[in-house]
Amino acid sequence: MKRKIIKSLSMAGMFLACHAVVFGQTSSDSGSPPRVYTKGIAQLFGCDSHNDILGLITPGTALAVGQADAGNPESDVVRISGWTMEGASSVIYEAPDLRIKLATLSRVPGSCLTIDGSQTDPYGNKWQRVTISGRVEKGGVVADVRTVWRQASKLYAAKCSRCHGLHHPSQFTANQWPGILQTMAKNAGLQEEQKALIEKYLQTHARYEISDDARVQAQKQIKAASCVSG
Ligand code: HEC
Known part of the structure; x- marks a missing residue:
């Protein structure tokens, strides 16, 4: 597998690509709860x-x-x-x-x-x-999930670039990140809550792969709901 290491990411709002997914209705759909x-x-x-x-x-x-x-x-x-x-x-x-x-x-x-x-x-x-x-x-x-991802991307940049360049979240799939973090959270000395935040951020912005019918069904419901955009 080809693995690029992205070295030139700015601290805040670093990832423009947005793969964040939300299942079900977005808040802009009429009648759905906030x-x-x-x-x-x-x-x-x-x-x-x-x-x-x-x-x-x-x-x-x-x-x-x-x-x-x-x-x-x-x-x-x-x-x-x-x-x-x-x-x-x-x-x-x-x-x-x-x-x-x-x-x-x-x-x-x-x-x-x-x-x-x-x-x-x-x-x-x-x-x-x-x-x-x-x-x-x-x-x-x-109310705005981008607040959460901005915080997470700053923490990610601060904690995970000490030994190597930052890996773009989309280098791995949502199902691959937890395994990687098992070792890397220890490397970075993350507390439980910091690990949970970085993990969710990486998974939400991870590469999306359609591997089976369930995912095809799920993709039909994708709404680009949350982008970290600086
Ligand atoms: C103390 C140094 C250190 C810190 C801090 C660190 N890493 Fe690593 N990381 C490594 C080393 C060494 C490797 C290569 C060997 C390996 O995969 O264990 C690596 C490899 C990786 C890889 C590539 C894995 C693969 O399968 O190709 C990813 C992704 C990664 N780190 C993510 C992170 C994340 C996320 C953090 C922050 C939570 C982090 N790293 C913090 C040392 C570190």
């Missing part, structure tokens, strides 16, 4: 009781915002949608066989969970599309 995006790792609280922690959301994850709850002015009522694999249902991914982690769940009461569909990937794994309702703290989210 969205917010997690700035860092955010706690997902239950839809019934604010004190119930359902799990952790990864940085830069899109959340559909519902009706404000007067009883909880500090939090947004949100829904998070993605795919879980049978036998490993604690992780929500962006799409079947697209291993971009959206959230890791500890326990979700049935009242906060909807199953919207299912499909089997080419390897025989069964996937379910799930939507989870809950709450996030307002301070942990932003």
Whole structure:
């Protein structure tokens, strides 16, 4: 495989190419709810009781915002949608066989969970599309995901160019980056939250490959939703 090392990237807003994908409707579609995006790792609280922690959301994850709850002015009522694999249902991914982690769940009461569909990937794994309702703290989210990617690209440039030139995110696929980061996060001495932010940034701006029907279906829904543009 040909691997170029890009050495001349400026610190801020370095990558103009935009492969960011969002599944489902964009906020410009009429009738769809507004969205917010997690700035860092955010706690997902239950839809019934604010004190119930359902799990952790990864940085830069899109959340559909519902009706404000007067009883909880500090939090947004949100829904998070993605795919879980049978036998490993604690992780929500962006799409079947697209291993971009959206959230890791500890326990979700049935009242906060909807199953919207299912499909089997080419390897025989069964996937379910799930939507989870809950709450996030307002301070942990932003309305424009580009804020998150700008922060991430600065951190990436600062932490990952010490030993070699910066690799362009599109040099690898979304499914390749987590394996690379396993070693490189240790090399760079990243804290957990820094690793999560850089990983999500690299995966979201990664090379997109259509390898099976599920991805073809997914690509039909691609919206160029978030570009880091300086
Ligand atoms: C302490 C030095 C050091 C730091 C810091 C570092 N790397 Fe590396 N990186 C290396 C070395 C050495 C190699 C080549 C050998 C290897 O693949 O382990 C490499 C290789 C790579 C490759 C090529 C892998 C491949 O399969 O071709 C990528 C991509 C990469 N690093 C990404 C990163 C990212 C992302 C960060 C920041 C989180 C980072 N590196 C931080 C030392 C470092």
